Amino acid sequence: MSQHQPLNRRVITPPFLVLGVLFLIAVYYLGVRFVNGMGFVTNLNGGYAWGLWVVYDIVIGTALACGGYALAVVVYVANKGKYHPLLRPALLASLLGYALGGIGAFIDMGRWWQFYNILLPWHMNFNAVMLEVGLCVAAYILVLFIEFSPVVLERFGARNLRQKLNKVLFFFIALGVLLPTMHQSSLGSMLIAMGHKVHPLWQTLYLQPLLAVLTAFTMGFAVVVFEASLSSVGFGRPAETPLLSGLGKAIVGLIAVYLVFRLGEVVVQGKLGLLFAGDLGSLLFLLETALFIYPLVVLLSPAARCNSRLLLWSAVSMLFAGSLYRLNAFLITYNPGPGYSYFPSVPEIMVTVGLVALEVMVFLYVVKRFPVLHREERR
């Protein structure tokens, strides 16, 4: 007997309909994008080749989708089986988040009808970080689907197939830990080749892959804590606070390591002066760092780790910290040179909003109809 069960509630609710309208608005603008061209929908230009779609949908969106990755490491590598109840919803959120990243990459691709060139060995450029990101993200979406497929098979009672899958699942779980480590670090490496266009406080060259993977991991944990606390509020389920407080400890360690490298680089490379320049770059750096320090300070206290409200606030702070780190590096402080500026257009924003709405709609549908959430336990 499975320990998971569908919520079995109505799917079509007023919030669901609002999300549906947002999605339809995005569909309209996507129609314009594919019929007339990207310039009719976005504010992209010769200096800012990447805007909201790349930086939110892919760079930030996939990091927000690292919950499955972070929990897989805890459950299967560090062997903490007690976190199992959190795994299925985290995997679902990861699958949807990465799918959003894949869709985002496709709609942003200027020559989308040739996308398969990246899969053809004679076209591949093994020097390019983008090749690693493209192939690895595509592979990980498949792996996430396989990791999540026991839920689908369980729903349709395909017991035979499920047993067969269980025998090889360990390999896909291992891949599901390796692949995000690879492409999340590469997302950071992409900044290296952008050279002087990346603000010196974010251009850390050799440290880029490490900082990117550490923040992805932090955001993965944060999103698990966030979703679990929120679904206990939203669906009125018993709080998972005892489980989450354990994750809080791991988060403290991760942020500490991250800050040592992040601030150490600034000091060693003699960039301390930039911190107090009083310009936009320095203010954003201080804000970003404060958002990382807040959860570190709060979660150091064992009492705070058991307080679901403080846990939720810490998670929110970390999500903003990690997102802002990427947004700052890729977009806000990114400076291609004189004569260029960028702020996303309304249609551009509506496409991203609509795709996130779709992601939330699918999440709601799946948890209500498939055995994703853990059976409520009386504690």
Add this chain to the structure above:
Amino acid sequence: MKRRDFLKASVGGAAAVLTGGRVEARPNLEPAPNAVGMLYDAALCVGCKACVSKCKAVNGMAPVIEGDWYSWDSARDLSKDTLNVIKVYRDGEAQVKDRVVNGFAFEKRSCMHCVDPGCISVCPVTALRKDPQTGIVSYHADACIGCRTCMTGCPYNVPQFDYNNPFGEIHKCQMCNQPGVERIDKGQITGCAEACPTGATLFGTRTALLEEARRRMSLKPGESYSYPRGDVRHPDSRYAREAPAYQQHIWGEKEAGGTNVLHISAIPFDKLGMPPLGERSHASISETVQHTIYSYMALPAVVLGGLTYVVRRNMNDDEGDES
């Protein structure tokens, strides 16, 4: 493998990534043996934009019209219709040419045909290629997926995507040698160098252009010099003119591994909007990091092996506690 060993191995791998990268760093690439390029002398440029118009004639591109001004091409920057543009530096009353304060100056912007091009390094599908002989950086739309990473990887913002076309492509200067034009293969010179009335844009081999630039560096301000037009190796014509006070800086001799299109000027290059570049190309740093982590896929393979072992063991521990 015990979990502790695995963690140790992971940390060791990470350390190798962080430190080993510098040991076997990939150096900057070297210039192609018969590299061709151009020398742009900002002090000779009079801003007539004959090069802009000739470039459009050769490459079949429409002029950029701004308002009711039809007399000349009003392109302000590179775009899908402009592979070569003349920009202006202006300060205060802009009275004297090549003076920083209250002066003005011209600057040409077009593909620099880098020796170690960022665009080529970052393109996932090899849509940008460098000719092994001439060093010309060319674009191949049949390979391109339109991800525009080349635009982010170019220090000069040269590659331009045609956003207003549902089937757009990247546009950049290919030194008038793309299929259908092939001026260099036919023994001709680039359109812009051919059209330039003052020899501000010269064509030639990188070696010959570098020699010419060094000769100009050694001129005393006011000294008469016989300036060539067209191809530096066998000029169409020459004219005598007083040398300006050149900045002792040949842009592209060393910047980010060097470029085949060289610039010299009488005012500092940062005033002309050139980017702050060191000698090491960011492409070489990026590739060093990438090839250290993914050398023969050894590190990922080892990590995957370790992970597979650990996960399998831990799943067996949880027997009965199904996912």
